[in-house]
Amino acid sequence: MSTNWVNKKLAGWGRYPVVEMLCARPQSPSELRQALADRGADSVLAFGLGRSYGDVGLLRHGKAILTERLDRMLAFDPESGWLRCEAGVGLAEIIKVFLPRGFFPPVVPGTQFVTVGGALANNIHGKNHHVDGCWGDHVRRVELLTASGEIVFCDKDHEPELFWATVGGLGLTGLVLSMEIRLTPVHSPHIDMETVRVNHLDEFFEVSAASADFTHTVSWIDCAKRGLKMGRGVFMRGRHAAADATLEKSPLTGVLDLVKSFADGRPFESNLLLNKLTIKAFNEAYFRIHPAGTHRSIADLHGFFFPLDAVDNWNYAYGSRGFLQYQIAVPHDPEHRVMREVLRRVSDTGMASFLAVIKEFGDQQHGGLSFPIPGVTLALDFPNYGPALFALLDTLDALVVEAGGRVYLGKDARLSRQHFRIMYPEWERWRAVRDRWDPNGVFKSELGKRLGLVD
Amino acid sequence: MSVLILGATSSIARAVAEQYAKLGHSLFIAARDAAEAERIASDIAIRFDTIAKSAAFDATAFDTHLDFVDSVESQLGELSVAVVAFGAMGDQGESEGDFAAAKRVIDINYTGAVSLCEALASRFEPRKRGALIGIASVAGDRGRASNYFYGSAKGAFALYLQGLRNRLHKANVTVTTVKLGFVDTRMTFGIETKLPIASPEATAQAIVNAQRRGADTLYYPQFWWGIMGIIKAIPERVFKKLSL
Ligand SMILES: Cc1cc2nc3c(=O)[nH]c(=O)nc-3n(C[C@H](O)[C@H](O)[C@H](O)COP(=O)(O)OP(=O)(O)OC[C@H]3O[C@@H](n4cnc5c(N)ncnc54)[C@H](O)[C@@H]3O)c2cc1C
Ligand SMILES: NC(=O)c1ccc[n+]([C@@H]2O[C@H](COP(=O)([O-])OP(=O)(O)OC[C@H]3O[C@@H](n4cnc5c(N)ncnc54)[C@H](OP(=O)(O)O)[C@@H]3O)[C@@H](O)[C@H]2O)c1
Numbered sequence: 001m002s003t004n005w006v007n008k009k010l011a012g013w014g015r016y017p018v019v020e021m022l023c024a025r026p027q028s029p030s031e032l033r034q035a036l037a038d039r040g041a042d043s044v045l046a047f048g049l050g051r052s053y054g055d056v057g058l059l060r061h062g063k064a065i066l067t068e069r070l071d072r073m074l075a076f077d078p079e080s081g082w083l084r085c086e087a088g089v090g091l092a093e094i095i096k097v098f099l100p101r102g103f104f105p106p107v108v109p110g111t112q113f114v115t116v117g118g119a120l121a122n123n124i125h126g127k128n129h130h131v132d133g134c135w136g137d138h139v140r141r142v143e144l145l146t147a148s149g150e151i152v153f154c155d156k157d158h159e160p161e162l163f164w165a166t167v168g169g170l171g172l173t174g175l176v177l178s179m180e181i182r183l184t185p186v187h188s189p190h191i192d193m194e195t196v197r198v199n200h201l202d203e204f205f206e207v208s209a210a211s212a213d214f215t216h217t218v219s220w221i222d223c224a225k226r227g228l229k230m231g232r233g234v235f236m237r238g239r240h241a242a243a244d245a246t247l248e249k250s251p252l253t254g255v256l257d258l259v260k261s262f263a264d265g266r267p268f269e270s271n272l273l274l275n276k277l278t279i280k281a282f283n284e285a286y287f288r289i290h291p292a293g294t295h296r297s298i299a300d301l302h303g304f305f306f307p308l309d310a311v312d313n314w315n316y317a318y319g320s321r322g323f324l325q326y327q328i329a330v331p332h333d334p335e336h337r338v339m340r341e342v343l344r345r346v347s348d349t350g351m352a353s354f355l356a357v358i359k360e361f362g363d364q365q366h367g368g369l370s371f372p373i374p375g376v377t378l379a380l381d382f383p384n385y386g387p388a389l390f391a392l393l394d395t396l397d398a399l400v401v402e403a404g405g406r407v408y409l410g411k412d413a414r415l416s417r418q419h420f421r422i423m424y425p426e427w428e429r430w431r432a433v434r435d436r437w438d439p440n441g442v443f444k445s446e447l448g449k450r451l452g453l454v455d
Numbered sequence: 456m457s458v459l460i461l462g463a464t465s466s467i468a469r470a471v472a473e474q475y476a477k478l479g480h481s482l483f484i485a486a487r488d489a490a491e492a493e494r495i496a497s498d499i500a501i502r503f504d505t506i507a508k509s510a511a512f513d514a515t516a517f518d519t520h521l522d523f524v525d526s527v528e529s530q531l532g533e534l535s536v537a538v539v540a541f542g543a544m545g546d547q548g549e550s551e552g553d554f555a556a557a558k559r560v561i562d563i564n565y566t567g568a569v570s571l572c573e574a575l576a577s578r579f580e581p582r583k584r585g586a587l588i589g590i591a592s593v594a595g596d597r598g599r600a601s602n603y604f605y606g607s608a609k610g611a612f613a614l615y616l617q618g619l620r621n622r623l624h625k626a627n628v629t630v631t632t633v634k635l636g637f638v639d640t641r642m643t644f645g646i647e648t649k650l651p652i653a654s655p656e657a658t659a660q661a662i663v664n665a666q667r668r669g670a671d672t673l674y675y676p677q678f679w680w681g682i683m684g685i686i687k688a689i690p691e692r693v694f695k696k697l698s699l
Contacts, residue, residue: 006645025644027464028491069466072498086494097502 003031003038010064013315014053016322016384016413019446021064023047029151029177032070036149036175036442039063043444046171048118049090051111053325054413055446056122056170062444065175067117073097074178081183082140087117087176094183099301103183104240106138110357112306117176122410123168123370127216127236127305130362134370136167138182144174147438151177165433168370170409172443172453173434186240191216191304193238194296195251197287201231201336201343208235208360215239216304222283223356223380226347230340233358234290241298250297254289256310258282264312271319274383279352318383324413326393327379329361329372330405338403339378342396346380349392353380368430369453371408379411390414409447420451427453457531459483459524461512461571462541463495466640467590470659471538476503478663480535483527484509487541506531514541514567515559520574528578536666537575538588539568542609544642550604557604564608569615576619580626587623588631588666589616593674596634596683599699620671632672633662636679651676 005022022042024035036044044063067088075084081103083094091105092112098104107119107126114124119135120142132138141155144166152174154163166173194214198204204219211217214237221233234251308314315323330338339358346353356379363374382389397407397419406423407415421427431453441454448454458475462468463484472482476499484499486492489511496509508530512523528534545560572587579585594602595610613632620630637643637652646652653676665673674680686699 004641004644025641027466027641028488028494030488030491072494073501074494074497076501093502101504 001034003035005038005063008064010047010050010058011322012053012055012057012413013051014323014325014384014411014413015315015318015320016324017055017058017446018322019055019058019060021047021059021062023064023066025066025069027069029070029145032065032145032175032177033149033151035063035065036145039442043441044175045443045445046087046117046121046175048088048115048121049113051109051114051118052122053411055450056410056412057118058446059444060446067115070177071115081185082180083183084178084180085116086178087120088115090115091119098183099186099189102185102187104186104301106132106182106184107135108305110306111309112302113309116179116181117171120167120176120179121169121171122408123366123368124410125361125372127218127359129364129372130212130217130360131215132184133362133364134168134366134372135181136366136370137364139167139179140182141180142166143177143179145177146174147440147442161433162437164368165430165437168366168368169430169434170369170448170453171445172448173437174443187243188241188245189301190241190245190247191238191299191301192241192245192296193236193250193252193299193304194294195290196235196237196294197290197292198231198233198235200229201340204231204233204235204358205336205360211235211237218357218359220286221343221356221358222287223343223346224280224283224352226344230343230347231358232287233356234287236304238299238304240301245298247300248297250299250303251290251295252297252299252303252307255286255307256303258285258289259307259310259314265314265316266312269316269319271321271383274318274354276350276352279354282354283352321384321386323381323383324389324393325379325381325411326396327371327377327408327411328396328400328405329375329377329408330400330403331373331375333403336376338399338405339376341399342378345392345396349388351382351385351389351392353382355379355381368426369409369424371406371410373406375405377408379408409451412447415451417450417452427451456535457481457483457533459485459527459531459534459537459575461485461537461539462487462514463509464488464491465540465542466655467635467638467658467662468538468540469495470655471540471588471662472499472507473503473656474659474663475536476505476507479505481506481531482508483531483534485512485523485527487511487513514571515562517566517570520570521577524571524574524578533582534575534578534585536586536588537571538590538662539571540588540590541567542590542592542642544602544605547602547604560604561608564605565611565615568612572615572619576623576628579628580623583627586629586631586666587616587619588633588662589613590633590635590662591616593634593636593679593683597686597694601699629666629669631662631666631670633665634672634674634679634683636674636676636682638675
């Protein structure tokens, strides 16, 4: 049977840009191969759960392979925790199946609605980066459908360069069919956590330095605050709880109630809802929910890792214009000059960020196009204010580049090729490997074209 | 208890298998492609920590069906439920021009389905237990120019199930006819319609509930019962002029 291509409007989580693509939805490896063979003259790209923010998963005039129905779990070893599964399996499914059996994904992002294929393509990091690194550090073998139509199993020993380029390869080295991933044993479905209210940026770094024996750390900051209060926020740190831990009321319960005042973001779709005032009010409320000082509690794991998942489609609340997430990482600097400068410029322009998250990465080297570097990362969400926002972000890029930092490609929709090449010095080596496996440009994305990763 | 799923690569069939696995049943996953059947069986065994075996079968290899059913029971034990889920829409235009294509549609949806149901019935009847589920379609409720080969085969299958139900009633074997409207599967991917499309998961839940309460016929989504009631009520002299 030939492939049934269906025209759909696709977008990342930021709903900017929106791109029409012809989509196939294979249910088996043979249908996937068929779709690749039936691509005609078009380039193709995999599309998982669309939780990357910008245009990394999109391609104008291209064909999309929706991976949602390639979602079979193929083998599991309860002794070691190794799971082999198809690329469209979601982390939410893994958690549903394995948490009751005492296993958890080795790395989770701020939402459980991502596929393992997407997790690999962006080599995602989580709150435990400083301990456990990225997703790819827990993957031992990847089954890849390459541009020639051949299926290649790659790992650290077999086709190591292809493996290297595919981990964090943004979907541009081929279509991942399956992978082996090692789940982490846990003793409880809860998190033993502390929240620490921090009053300014220096305090964030002090608390972060003092939190080395927590496996999971992250901090929310209120980026409407300036001057002495710049960097005010709530630091969260925790670890998987002990077997006998029982749930307690925690400040997280308050956060979830605040978030859940929207059940579904779609009815709130408006370009006016998230404005300077409401963003300020939300951030103020968020800060106040947390008691001053340090507060320890046993919290629900979902609330700790995925607070925003409590609202379906919350991304619609930004309105039809969509929004952009700007996530950067910069090397350590005792004065934290770049972080201060970025926060200052953001608050100066009045383009407040609804959510801002800051975290110190560990010292692991990931290489290739993977994002994390030793240093600190900051993520900001902006309603799509248009040219003014794009201009601001360009100036921030320049600061980041100067400091030896970089922008997260999985969240990007606008970085320039020139800045990208300085931020990711290994790009040429990556491109050489990719070109060897895909000399004719079968796999492409909007982001890849913009940044010169493909022609 | 053991459940046989025939045509397991269908998203609906797979979701039905999951519902039974969740209830703690052992599964036998049968599909045309042995490797695919095995992948689905692994998935179910892992997710639900249950027994799931698999093998290939072909709905149109009629003379293999009785042996197939016996081999399933020899591997998994006596079946309590069997789900006949396979089907094929075919291409109406192609079937009009080429009888071989039309016959394929009839063989899969009707003859093959009947052949497997007969094999299963021959084992269930003497034991006086067992349940059969047959997946038919609202397309079988009235013949239409746009898909009457598929529609007539599904309609005939529904009629067959009615007769079988009557026969097996004395043997305490239930037969549930499922008439589906639009469900979001490979068959309907990209279909343009203003009517709501059901998810395979919700459909599967409704199917398993219907079997467990011993229902004779299920329309799902249920509003299709009303729609088909109206469509069946249109007089033929009017209907034949319509293009629906
Ligand atoms: C609320 C929220 C919080 C987040 N928090 C974090 C975080 O803490 N850390 C972090 O690192 N990220 C985070 N992210 C980003 C998210 O983890 C990544 O963008 C992830 O890649 C999304 O996976 P997906 O399945 O939705 O893939 P998509 O967004 O659909 O696709 C992402 C990329 O993966 C490729 N891809 C997908 N499947 C395949 C396949 N089978 N074969 C080849 N390529 C494939 C696509 O082509 C595309 O390039 C967050 C996102 C949201 C919405
Ligand atoms: N989706 C709807 O809206 C809808 C509406 C009404 C009725 N239905 C019925 O629902 C059932 C499931 O269909 P679906 O929608 O899930 O579509 P589907 O994915 O196309 O499923 C059809 C199934 O039938 C199998 N099959 C086809 N020919 C076969 C053969 N000769 N031998 C064995 N198996 C064969 C297919 O196997 P392969 O994978 O090997 O091809 C596949 O598993 C079908 O009976 C269909 O008629 C569906």
